[in-house]
Amino acid sequence: MIFIPVDLIACKPSLNIASVSYYSHHVSQYMSKSSHRQSPDNKQVKSSVSNDDNPQKSRRKPSGDRGRQRRDLILDTAADLLADGGAEAINTNALADRANISIGSVYQYFSNKEAILSALGERYMQQLSRNTVAALQQDVSGLDFAAMVDRVIDPMIAFERQHPAFRHLNAGQEGEGILAEGAKRVDQEILATIYDLLLRVCPHLNPTQGWQVARVTKALYKGMSYLIQQEQEIKNTGGDIDGMIAHMKRMMVTYLEDHLGQLTVG
Incomplete structure (x- = not known):
């Protein structure tokens, strides 16, 4: 143009x-x-x-309502932790404890902290x-x-x-x-x-x-x-x-x- x-x-x-x-x-x-x-x-x-080459992309895409709800719960909890204490407050143990889920459930959807922050952004x-x-x-x-x-x-x-x-x-x-x-x-x-x-x-x-x-x-x-x-x-x-x-x-x-x-x- x-x-x-x-x-x-x-x-x-x-x-x-x-x-x-x-x-x-x-x-x-x-x-x-x-x-x-x-x-x-x-x-x-x-x-x-949105970048398919992003190394911090989610490990697993949720399937069905239950999977989407679990992923949303993780992100909602991460948002609460981020608001309260910044990025330093986010870790898998804190996420699992606050969301009342297992650490394994967190790793099903996100490989690490960077992947969580990337998805949240x-x-x-x-x-x-x-x-x-x-x-x-x-x-x-x-x-x-x-x-x-x-x-x-x-x-x-x-x-x-x-x-x-x-x-x-x-x-x-x-x-x-x-x-x-x-x-x-x-x-x-x-x-x-x-x-x-x-x-x-x-x-x-x-x-x-x-x-x-x-x-x-x-x-x-x-x-x-x-x-x-x-x-x-x-x-x-x-x-x-x-x-x-x-x-x-x-x-x-x-x-x-x-x-x-x-x-x-x-």
């Missing part, structure tokens, strides 16, 4: 049912192993959320993707940037509050290991989702400028995510976390308005 650079300030975006439907379909393919995107340096990037990414798609399936034509940010960001913020373990994957943690890899996957998917949304809003957006706007927008969202990680501490010191998030959303709206122009109504 050839992108035609335009003056971003003069760009007049429009969203209609057809374009939102197209975007919803596009995002729903994120979890597919054939999903590809163009990176800022024009190299083809393959989504790493994949499940959260699938849930986050569906959450974002649901928000975008509504008719957003004629909305200004403030309303659009509410429509997209609010479900993502609500998701993080409902799933404390996801915060560890979305924290952008540095270093190495499966948790850092999971955080990187989440980070890449969020960036690509924002970039695709910008293209829906402004189809002729120059790709270099588009990635730049997407990265700044993502950084503002990650700032909100960081506040959520500190939610209890903020509340304990009398802070207003909802007010802080609202302020960062206004910063995001102002930035988008400055670089993409006002969204015209009608």
Whole structure:
């Protein structure tokens, strides 16, 4: 596809049912192993959320309702441990004890701790993707940037509050290991989702400028995510976390308005 650079300030975006439907379909393919995107340096990037070559993939795929329930129980328990104590809190003994199952049952589905964290990260990414798609399936034509940010960001913020373990994957943690890899996957998917949304809003957006706007927008969202990680501490010191998030959303709206122009109504 050839992108035609335009003056971003003069760009007049429009969203209609057809374009939102197209975007919803596009995002729903994120979890597919054939999903590809163009990176800022024009190299083809393959989504790493589902990868048959992943050495940490599950040992056994569940068959039947009982098998799926057992695997979900293991992942739910791992999520609780991750939320309580981070990746260090997850081990087969702790999992088996907390889930009230045998260690052998854990090994039936996951070969090691890395496989559990990888599966947990994949499940959260699938849930986050569906959450974002649901928000975008509504008719957003004629909305200004403030309303659009509410429509997209609010479900993502609500998701993080409902799933404390996801915060560890979305924290952008540095270093190495499966948790850092999971955080990187989440980070890449969020960036690509924002970039695709910008293209829906402004189809002729120059790709270099588009990635730049997407990265700044993502950084503002990650700032909100960081506040959520500190939610209890903020509340304990009398802070207003909802007010802080609202302020960062206004910063995001102002930035988008400055670089993409006002969204015209009608």
